[in-house]
Amino acid sequence: MKKAIFIIFSLFVIACNEPDKKLQSLDSFYTNKGEFDMSRIPLIKPYEATTGVTPRDWIVATADTNSIAPTIPGTEGIYVTDSLIFVHSINTIVDYQDAREAWFVIRPKQDTVISFTNHSNYLNYLKKLGFTKEPHLYNPDNVFMSFDHNDYIDWKKL
DSSP, X not given: OHHHHHHHHHHHHHHHTSOOHHHHTXXXXXXXXXXXXXXXXXXXTTEEEEEESSSOOEEEEESOTTOOOOOEEEEEEEEEOSSOEEEEEEEEEETTEEEEEEEEEEETTTTEEEEXXXXXXXXXXXXXXXXXXXXXXXXXXXXXXXXXXHSSOOTTOO
């Protein structure tokens, strides 16, 4: 009887320690949460959102040191589809100029960042891309909390 209990207990411990298969198949780019003094949200490789511990000022940038894609400070909202990244920022920079508010569409495969300081122009561009309504952008703090809790981001379930 003790032997049977030991075997059942051992199987239970092994099952509990089995790594999540979904996480095993993910590139480490998509599971890295940052360092001690920095929080990180993976978007579409090589793009990420990062912030220091305090204050929580999120910046979207590329992790590729060979890229010349612009950095987007003041990120207030983000959303990712299969091939696009959407960003809304305040007190940001557009074309090397200060901007009070801006919207960005990032196409990682083409390494392009399209920026808009006019919301109507942004919405018109989305229509050209085939969007019938504006995607909901999520607060980066909330996205990071979900990522930190789940170890990956499922943008469709946020």
